[in-house]
Amino acid sequence: MVWEPEIDEMKRRRAFAEQMGGEAGIAEQRRRGKLTVRERIDLMTDAGSFQEIGQLAGAATYENGPRPPLQHDHRPW
Numbered sequence: 001m002v003w004e005p006e007i008d009e010m011k012r013r014r015a016f017a018e019q020m021g022g023e024a025g026i027a028e029q030r031r032r033g034k035l036t037v038r039e040r041i042d043l044m045t046d047a048g049s050f051q052e053i054g055q056l057a058g059a060a061t062y063e064n065g066p067r068p069p070l071q072h073d074h075r076p077w
Helices: 004-018 022-031 037-044
Strands: none
Touching: none
């Protein structure tokens, strides 16, 4: 599929965002006596009623520098 690289990248970014800083980030929240953002949302909302928008908003950073641009140009013109 022509869009597969972009879809895979979005899935990877979404999984990264769901890690909330990884084990170290969550441990730091616990050390400070805080819940993670998703735990706080779960306490404030009914199960299944919250729909997250903009999960991928922001600037991504990578361990090995910026991600190279995708090789596909899908513009219709």
